Amino acid sequence: DMKVTQMPRYLIKRMGENVLLECGQDMSHETMYWYRQDPGLGLQLIYISYDVDSNSEGDIPKGYRVSRKKREHFSLILDSAKTNQTSVYFCASSLSGEVFFGKGTRLTVV
Amino acid sequence: AQSVTQPDARVTVSEGASLQLRCKYSYSATPYLFWYVQYPRQGLQLLLKYYSGDPVVQGVNGFEAEFSKSNSSFHLRKASVHWSDSAVYFCAVSYNRIFFGDGTQLVVKP
Numbered sequence: 001d002m003k004v005t006q007m008p009r010y011l012i013k014r015m016g017e018n019v020l021l022e023c024g025q026d027m028s029h030e031t032m033y034w035y036r037q038d039p040g041l042g043l044q045l046i047y048i049s050y051d052v053d054s055n056s057e058g059d060i061p062k063g064y065r066v067s068r069k070k071r072e073h074f075s076l077i078l079d080s081a082k083t084n085q086t087s088v089y090f091c092a093s094s095l096s097g098e099v100f101f102g103k104g105t106r107l108t109v110v
Numbered sequence: 111a112q113s114v115t116q117p118d119a120r121v122t123v124s125e126g127a128s129l130q131l132r133c134k135y136s137y138s139a140t141p142y143l144f145w146y147v148q149y150p151r152q153g154l155q156l157l158l159k160y161y162s163g164d165p166v167v168q169g170v171n172g173f174e175a176e177f178s179k180s181n182s183s184f185h186l187r188k189a190s191v192h193w194s195d196s197a198v199y200f201c202a203v204s205y206n207r208i209f210f211g212d213g214t215q216l217v218v219k220p
Contacts, residue, residue, distance in 0.1 A: 033208075042200070042210060097141075097142035097159075097204030097208065098142075098144065099144075099146075099208055101155070103152055
């Protein structure tokens, strides 16, 4: 069963804390993504990874960084989280243009 | 610049009525085209995709979409909607990366 798994599903952090969002996929897809979704704003691309250690900024990379040391694993890191980073974060992987999404992580920064 | 436009932010239809959700894209070549659906507190799930060939493609749950090169459109249709079709629908195009529209919220009235 093809799957993108995100952990944790829900997370509450204080402003200034570091945040690690984890994502795994079992399809050996080379390309992976991190998006955030806010009400009424659709999906905003944060980072794209084309393979291990081959990462590119998306449309809104400021305040985020990523790590991909294994093909099946892609992490999103928020150093010193801010309240405006409260959002739902989706990880995805793709093959031949088709994108497979995880169920999302709902992050609240207080 | 490549873009995807879903002109209707919200569509309300009665159960059993027919449905069309509009999508237009801006790209010089014919990209890969997709429709995704997002149910509450879930990630996006693929409804259907178009790569080439027959411009009418069938998807899951009775959905279909028609590609029109002359109109640069990829509209989603369903002959008879059910209350469980209430969700947010995203059109997407893919070339070297995937671009999503802002989504259309579908509300099906009983």
